[in-house]
Every structure is written in C-alpha cells, then in structure tokens.
Amino acid sequence: MSKRIVVKIGSSSLTSEQGGLNRNQVKFFADELASLHAEGHQVLLVTSGAIAAGFRRLGYATRPKLVHEKQAAAAVGQALLMQAYQEALGASGIAAAQILLTRPDFSNRGRAQNATRTIEELLKQQAIPIINENDTVAVDEIKFGENDSLSALVANLVKADGLYILTDMDGLYTGDPRKMPEAVRIESVDTLTEELYQMAGGAGSSVGTGGMRSKLDAARIAMRGGVPLFVGRVSESGDLQAAAAGRGKGTYFVPALHSLSAKKHWVGFLSDPQGKIIVDGGAEDALLNRGSSLLPAGITAAEGDFHPGEVVEVVGSDGRVLGRGISNYAPWQITAVAGLSTDEARKRVDVARIEVIHRDEWVAATILKEAHANE
Ligand SMILES: Nc1ncnc2c1ncn2[C@@H]1O[C@H](COP(=O)(O)OP(=O)(O)O)[C@@H](O)[C@H]1O
Numbered sequence: 271m272s273k274r275i276v277v278k279i280g281s282s283s284l285t286s287e288q289g290g291l292n293r294n295q296v297k298f299f300a301d302e303l304a305s306l307h308a309e310g311h312q313v314l315l316v317t318s319g320a321i322a323a324g325f326r327r328l329g330y331a332t333r334p335k336l337v338h339e340k341q342a343a344a345a346v347g348q349a350l351l352m353q354a355y356q357e358a359l360g361a362s363g364i365a366a367a368q369i370l371l372t373r374p375d376f377s378n379r380g381r382a383q384n385a386t387r388t389i390e391e392l393l394k395q396q397a398i399p400i401i402n403e404n405d406t407v408a409v410d411e412i413k414f415g416e417n418d419s420l421s422a423l424v425a426n427l428v429k430a431d432g433l434y435i436l437t438d439m440d441g442l443y444t445g446d447p448r449k450m451p452e453a454v455r456i457e458s459v460d461t462l463t464e465e466l467y468q469m470a471g472g473a474g475s476s477v478g479t480g481g482m483r484s485k486l487d488a489a490r491i492a493m494r495g496g497v498p499l500f501v502g503r504v505s506e507s508g509d510l511q512a513a514a515a516g517r518g519k520g521t522y523f524v525p526a527l528h529s530l531s532a533k534k535h536w537v538g539f540l541s542d543p544q545g546k547i548i549v550d551g552g553a554e555d556a557l558l559n560r561g562s563s564l565l566p567a568g569i570t571a572a573e574g575d576f577h578p579g580e581v582v583e584v585v586g587s588d589g590r591v592l593g594r595g596i597s598n599y600a601p602w603q604i605t606a607v608a609g610l611s612t613d614e615a616r617k618r619v620d621v622a623r624i625e626v627i628h629r630d631e632w633v634a635a636t637i638l639k640e641a642h643a644n645e
C-alpha cells in the first residue's frame with residue numbers, strides 16, 4: 271500500500287565534525303529515498319546539514335556559535351546540500367524540490383495552507399520535497415535550531431503515515447550510549463514519560479544539535495498529531511525500507527488511536543491566538559459540556575485586535591481559559607452582538623457564519639491539557 275512518508279536526516283549523518291558535506295552519505299540516503307519512491311510511496315525529506323556543510327567553505331575553522339555566523343554558513347551550505355541531493359536523486363530520475371520553512375509558516379493558517387498546497391502538487395508530480403529551516407531569516411524567538419520538531423510539524427501538516435528520524439544512533443537508549451555503554455535500546459514507546467526524558471541526553475557530536483531530547487520533543491508533536499514515529503539508524507542499503515516495514519534498527523513511537531482533525535490540531539497546537547472572547551456561565555457550559563458552538567447570546571466582551579478567521583482564546587467570567595477557536599467575527603462585530611439572541615444578532619452584523627466560534631473549529635483547554643499530560 272502506498273504511504274506518505276516523511277524522513278528526517280540529521281547533520282551528524284551527512285557531514286563530518288571538521289565540516290563539509292559527505293557526498294557519499296548524501297548519495298547513500300538519496301538511493302534509500304529513491305527505493306521507497308520506486309515502491310510507490312510519497313516521500314518527503316527534512317534535511318539538516320546546511321550549517322555543517324557550509325562553515326568550512328566560508329572560512330570558519332569550527333562550527334560557528336553566533337547566530338549571524340551560523341546563518342551565513344547555512345546560506346552557503348544549503349546551496350551545497352541541494353546541489354548534492356539534486357544530483358543524487360536526479361540519477362534516479364527524481365526531481366528534488368527545495369522548501370525552506372520557519373515557525374510562522376505553521377502558526378499562520380494561510381501560510382500553512384500555501385505550503386501544503388505546494389507540497390501536494392510536488393508529490394502529485396512525483397517530486398521529493400526537501401525541507402529545511404530557513405536559517406538565514408529565522409531569528410532567535412522563531413528558530414527551531416534543530417530539525418526534529420520541524421520534521422514532526424511537517425509530518426502533521428501533510429498528515430503523514432509515518433515519520434522516520436534518522437540519526438547516528440540506532441534508537442533511544444536508557445542513557446546516552448556514548449557515556450553509558452551499559453545502556454540498552456528501548457524498542458517501542460506508547461507514552462512519553464518524565465523517565466524517558468531523563469534518559470535522553472543532548473547531541474552526540476559537535477555537528478548534531480538537539481540530541482535525543484529534541485527527538486522526544488518531536489515524538490510529542492507527532493504523537494499528538496496521530497503520526498507514528500521511528501528514531502534510528504539507516505546505514506546499509508535496504509535499512510530505510512526495513513524501517514518503513516516496521517523492522518528498523520531503532521525505536522518506534524506509537525501514537526494513541528484517536529487524534530484531532532487536522533483543523534482542530536492546528537487550532538489547538540499550532541495557532542497563535544490574537545485576542546480573547548469573554549463568555550458567561552451558560553456559554554461555558556454549552557462549549558465544555560454540550561459540544562455546542564459559541565453564539566452571540568453567551569458573550570460578554572472581546573479583547574484584542576483580531577480579524578475574522580483568526581484564533582482567539584475563550585475565557586470564562588472568572589478569567590479561566592476555557593479553550594481556543596477560530597472567530598468568525600471581528601472584535602467590533604462581537605461588541606455589537608454580545609448578549610443578543612441569534613435572530614437579533616443577524617439583524618446587526620453581516621457575517622459569513624452566525625456562530626462566533628463553530629464547534630468544528632474549537633478545542634477545549636481540557637483536551638490541550640490531556641495531550642500534555644500524556645506526553
Ligand atoms: N538516551 C539516548 N539514546 C541514544 N542516543 C542518545 C541518548 N541521549 C543522548 N543521545 C545522543 O544523541 C545523539 C543523536 O542526536 P544529534 O547529535 O542531535 O544528531 P542528529 O544530527 O542526527 O539530530 C547520539 O549520537 C547520542 O550520542
């Protein structure tokens with residue numbers, strides 16, 4: 271059966287500690303991806319390595335530490351990286367497509383939809399989208415730094431059937447095997463516990479960034495999106511196909527069966543609320559206990575500067591956050607109809623939908639907390 275597969279390859283698998291791209295490794299991974307592609311799967315690649323590939327070419331002796339230096343190194347290395355993938359995938363007749371993303375590309379629904387549409391078209395045309403963070407424009411507050419979380423967000427965005435995070439270690443161990451030789455591999459994980467986080471350490475080499483800790487962060491994102499995840503090593507021909515078939519050298523993370531719709535997932539976990547709507551006790555009960563939409567009658571006020579279609583928090587009369595949803599109204603329209611019956615409201619405002627927040631575009635705070643508790 272054809273699957274949609276996101277593969278993430280870390281800097282440590284593609285570059286050497288002294289800097290520079292290992293073209294043989296790029297060729298090896300490109301061939302692995304081409305094999306999956308030839309089996310009829312839709313393949314997306316999230317690749318790191320721009321900074322590590324570029325710093326020596328730019329004249330730095332070691333991987334730079336300052337943000338603008340890393341950005342400069344990435345600008346050089348990203349071109350080298352893409353050139354190597356183009357060449358290696360081209361040999362199998364596959365077009366390699368570069369996509370550079372930053373955090374707002376996920377939190378802004380319009381941008382997320384645009385990215386999705388482009389990716390869908392590339393997949394339809396049998397290309398392999400090759401994704402990295404847009405390092406030259408990402409500043410501190412919006413930077414992923416490592417690509418593990420980025421790959422999980424991509425997997426959720428495209429509703430992947432699986433995410434494969436490839437690294438230099440064959441899975442998550444009970445401790446960092448570089449420091450604890452007695453550590454043993456964990457074969458499968460269905461709940462992310464504090465204990466697991468204690469076992470996961472930082473990066474294993476000077477070119478890697480997040481270590482196993484950032485891979486667990488990625489697992490948290492992928493699992494709440496319902497995407498199964500594999501973290502492990504692909505070092506011999508056929509390893510990636512084996513991993514995709516459930517026989518990989520690594521750890522499998524199995525998400526809970528139920529998951530939110532893509533839209534609710536975006537509202538709950540990716541969006542950036544732009545304001546607040548304050549509601550009375552009746553609306554609170556309707557939203558939290560009766561699965562209803564938010565109607566004008568239960569609203570007391572709106573705060574913030576948001577536009578219809580943007581996400582807002584819904585707050586009870588005591589200030590507690592009840593959840594968040596997409597507002598179909600601007601704040602002035604809410605003020606005009608707050609407390610009115612639906613019929614009265616219809617006479618005062620011209621809106622696409624009379625529900626201020628539709629139930630399909632609403633996520634209760636309890637669901638968000640539950641998701642965190644299970645992580
Ligand atoms: N509990 C653990 N199990 C396995 N590896 C671990 C663990 N804790 C820390 N690590 C380290 O994580 C490294 C992989 O992450 P990282 O260096 O960021 O690579 P990448 O560039 O592939 O993302 C391994 O080389 C290993 O040294």
Ligand SMILES: N[C@@H](CCC(=O)OP(=O)(O)O)C(=O)O
Pocket residue numbers: 279280281282317318319320321322344402403405415416417418477478479480481
């Ligand atoms: N965007 C950066 C990623 C940095 C990095 O090393 O990430 P990772 O391999 O996930 O630890 C780059 O391409 O260099």
